Amino acid sequence: MSNNNQVSYHVTVDDKESIQAIPFNRNVWHCGGSTDPNAIKKGNWLSIDIKICHSKSSGLRYRVAEENAVQHIAKHLKQFGWGIK
Known part of the structure; x- marks a missing residue:
């Protein structure tokens, strides 16, 4: 499956909510910086x-957003039966 829009993330999280922009079965363009095209392809x-x-530097808002991200990730790890490795 291709992603012609070249959007840069699956999920964004702040101190209030998390929003999934792209389904997990679609790739997004978020990895880069390698001169090896296969490394970029695998990462994405x-x-x-x-x-x-x-x-x-946002202080409390960042800490709350970070905890929200932890909770969001934990939910998906459990949902899909994924480990932390």
Whole structure:
């Protein structure tokens, strides 16, 4: 399955909610920086990208957003029977 829109994440999380933009069975374009095209392909196709919206300098809002991301990830690990490796 291809992703012609080249969007950059599956899920975005802030201090209030998480929103899934792209289904997990579709790749997104979030890995890069390698000169090896196969490394980029594997990174984009074999991983799920979750963005946390606040930087660490946002203080409490970042800590809440980070905890929301942890909860969101834990939900999917359980749902799909995935481990942490």
